[in-house]
Amino acid sequence: MVDRKSLHAALRGSGLRLTRQRLVVMQVLAESQEHLDANALFVRVQAIDPSISLSTLYRTLSIFKEIGLVEAHQLGEEHAHFEAVQDNPHYHFMCTACGRVIEFDAPQVREAIRDLSRREGVKVTTSHFMLAGWCADCRRQGKDRPDAN
């Protein structure tokens, strides 16, 4: 979803236009494997085109979210982080000591969704599964045992 053509198509489908600004935002999203917040994205966007404003970034992210091109996460109870949508569903673990994010897949989550859908008759369209704790490195350094200091 980096190329101009498919982005153009995705937007046109909702009566939206492809602008220079939206192309830049999508490019930045596609290039960032990390999960960036609006500010971090803004820095990268401005590196490409300093004339693009923060409001436009927010408006663009909101639109991309609506048409399913990006997802927003609330990592570690903080403010929103954004990520370009990928093929395989995946989830996040965040280390509360060092901030590292581990992406992982969990087929059990899909099972749980199927169970609930069957039991309650609901139709699930969005799922968030987010873990936090200590990563292996920080545990090794004893950061999970504050008493040991």
Add this chain to the structure above:
Amino acid sequence: MVDRKSLHAALRGSGLRLTRQRLVVMQVLAESQEHLDANALFVRVQAIDPSISLSTLYRTLSIFKEIGLVEAHQLGEEHAHFEAVQDNPHYHFMCTACGRVIEFDAPQVREAIRDLSRREGVKVTTSHFMLAGWCADCRRQGKDRPDAN
């Protein structure tokens, strides 16, 4: 955790005091089965004691969260909602059409956490699993098929 005594004990354990305000907040939390945001809690708190301020409510929620008496959730990408901690872990489904929240348990989630911990060597301390979509009622009313209108 409604009674004065155990709340007092829980607070004392962290060098905190039991005040009139904290007792009222805990009472409101314990009485609300729903998941209320700070404002909704504030209304109920004020119904009991109009002199309690919003800042105190926030400070109290923050303290209760720290000592593990309440949990905060980000339902439907909105702002924080609070809930008194219960015995059995449970998760939430929110209907995007009518706002109804269904609580459910999902043992698979615990499996997924075990898997990740084993695979990555992490220690999970917090887990959020949140689903959204259409509830059975709203599906019946065709709200999941906007095209059908």
Add this chain to the structure above:
DNA sequence: TTACCTGCAAAGGGTTTGCACTTTG
């Protein structure tokens, strides 16, 4: 008595919006 806690009002920080101008299709 002395930390700790409170209410108030003001500040904070991320996000949204009104407006006049520009640009896409």
Add this chain to the structure above:
DNA sequence: CAAAGTGCAAACCCTTTGCAGGTAA
């Protein structure tokens, strides 16, 4: 050309904080 999009600055909203006066233990 009409409708949609943009930059700017101000507004918004939820939440946090400084402070001077209370209050639990």
